Amino acid sequence: MAGTLHWWRAWAFIAILFAARVIGDRYVSRVNESLLAERRKLPLQEGQPLADRILLISFMLTFAGLVAFTAL
8 A cells, every 4th residue: 555645544644744733833823923934934044154054954955865765
């Protein structure tokens, strides 16, 4: 079943993650709208220190590699 769209456990997992995201966003928007706006910004921003940019890019590439090569 893996690798097909007929894997109901994967759909259930995606639905749970989506519901948690929607509920969390609604809660944060009621409590602190500016926090939600800050979280929606792109990770790399103008004025960010060079060390932060390098570290963030390396984390993002490492995570993408983990996702891409886990099955291997």
